[in-house]
Amino acid sequence: MQFIVRVGVDLAKHVIQVHAVDAAGRRIVARSIKRDQFLAWCAQLPAGCVVAMEACSSAHHWGRRLRSMGLDARLIAASFVTPYRMEGSSGKNDMTDAAAICEAASRPRMRFVPIKTCEQQGIMALHRVREGIKEERTACINRIRGELAEFGLVFGKSPKALRAALADVLEDASNELSGTARLVLQRAFDHWRALDEQLRWCDQQIGLHVRSSPEARRAAKLTGIGEIGASALTASVGDFKQFKAGHQFGAWLGLVPRQNSSGGKTSLGRITKRGDDYLRTLLIQGAKAAVMSAPKRDDPTSRWLVQLTARVGWQKACVAMANKNARILWAVMTREAAFDPNHVSVKPQAAKMTPVPVVMPAAAACSA
DSSP states (O other), X not given: OTTOOEEEEEOOSSEEEEEEEOTTOOEEEEEEEEGGGHHHHHTTSOTTOEEEEESOTTHHHHHHHHHHTTOEEEEEOHHHHGGGOOHHHHOSSHHHHHHHHHHHHTOTTOOOBOOOOHHHHHHHHHHHHHHHHHHHHHHHHHHHHHHHHHTTOOOOSSHHHHHHHHHHHHHOTTSSOXXXXXXXXXXXXXXXXXXXXXXXXXXXXXXXXXXXXXXXXXXXXXXXXXXXXXXXXXXXXOOGGGSSSHHHHHHHTTOSEEEOOBTTBOOEEEEOOOSOHHHHHHHHHHHHHHHXXXXXXXXXXXXXXXXXXXXXXXHHHHHHHHHHHHHHHHHHHHHTOOOOTTOOOOOOOOOOOOOOOOOOOHHHHHHO
16 A cells, blocks of 8 residues: 555445556556445555545545545546546446546646535535526426416416416406316415525525625626625635636636637637536626626726627627626636726736847857
């Protein structure tokens, strides 16, 4: 065990596969370990040993536990591990997955996922539950609409219009609704209101997080980023200084165009859509609100949005605004400064080069 320098770990619910190599890359251990025995096995590893895992369910938990033991725990996105899996020789299984993770962790240019704290994961759990409640509420409203349509009752598309008419419909004895149908729809209506109450609770908790976090408060002041977006972005990213520049943060969110360039010819396509779908969706939805209200404001970004919308269209302007907000957010977080809508960035000028006199050797000067 003292010769192990890197371990690839394929996580699962009950059995964990490990693949350990030495400094020369030779395999030392390749075995499966039960979940409750994994930490005891890792305790035998030398201090500072690299333990790499895919960024999947429970990976952040294991990463925190391993780092507390003095090991160098690293998380890798699953898409970065796939190219190192030798599917042609032995197919895909837990052993090849662990070997691929171990190989991917050895690459000098590999990008790793920062390990989240318990507080970050708690806030993101709140956002995931909120998204689940939203989907359940939408499904409940669609079920109510479908049942009403069976009896020839059709209303406006907005939930507000349906809510305003539903109570009267259930009390109206002149329609074709049977007694059983009225009971079913009343229960569905009660479920709808209960989901609304749960959604309001989630929004209140998100608001508390924003008000208690200086980073989230700064993020919420950006045009096109509200409380929900500020809470999700600050909790998911954590330390914004892990990105070297704002454009790298935008690329991490999948808001930059995909390239297919060759031979000096640049060819750009649609955005890559890499990274977290939820964060990207929040940025684009917030950008849509900023684009629609841009003519009402007079700051430099709003004037730029008006011109951009007229030139490339509404949809592309929304994506461009989302990318711009990502860059502004990176600058605000890394500099720990308040957002100024009237700020105009100035590109740094290149330093002037002082000419250095060339001194020729004496022999060369004589021959010249």
